[in-house]
Amino acid sequence: MRVQMIPTVIFLAAGMLAAQTFRGTILGTVTDPSGAVLSGAKVTVRNLATGLERTTLTSADGSYAVPELPIGTYTVTVTQSGFQTSVISGVVVDVASERRVDSQLKTGQVATVVEVTGETGTTPSCSSSIPVFPVRLTRSPTRRARSESFR
Numbered sequence: 001m002r003v004q005m006i007p008t009v010i011f012l013a014a015g016m017l018a019a020q021t022f023r024g025t026i027l028g029t030v031t032d033p034s035g036a037v038l039s040g041a042k043v044t045v046r047n048l049a050t051g052l053e054r055t056t057l058t059s060a061d062g063s064y065a066v067p068e069l070p071i072g073t074y075t076v077t078v079t080q081s082g083f084q085t086s087v088i089s090g091v092v093v094d095v096a097s098e099r100r101v102d103s104q105l106k107t108g109q110v111a112t113v114v115e116v117t118g119e120t121g122t123t124p125s126c127s128s129s130i131p132v133f134p135v136r137l138t139r140s141p142t143r144r145a146r147s148e149s150f151r
Helices: 002-019 142-149
Strands: 023-031 042-047 051-058 063-070 074-078 083-094 099-100 113-116
Touching: 023 042, 023 074, 023 083, 042 063, 051 063, 063 074, 083 099
Parallel strands: 023 099, 083 113
Antiparallel strands: 023 063, 042 051, 042 074, 074 083
8 A cells, every 4th residue: 555655746747846836927908098908910039148038929808928938137128009118117026926028019110119117116216416328239248248347
């Protein structure tokens, strides 16, 4: 009896381990200024640390999902013909989590980019007597360049 239970316990334990994941999902809905859903919008998610990039299109109901993303911080870019590009930065994907990133595209020039930085629901604050000017990086600096700039 005891010998028969050992393979059963091993089989059940292996099944529970296989069900665990060290990845997460970014999902959401894309709409236009009136709130109508946009199907066929291109959604690109990019891991800021590794450069991993995954692309999908929104479905007929305007929704999208990018599953099995390694944990990390991502930028979500949404494009659709006839609308401004939307860029949402600082989207953190944790283990076995789903991060909802909805986007409302504004009508306008294709060359116009609307960029949102930070996590959903957080309001950044800063107080300083030194003037702060917004800077937009066109590409991420390398790890070596970052460490040398602070010396």
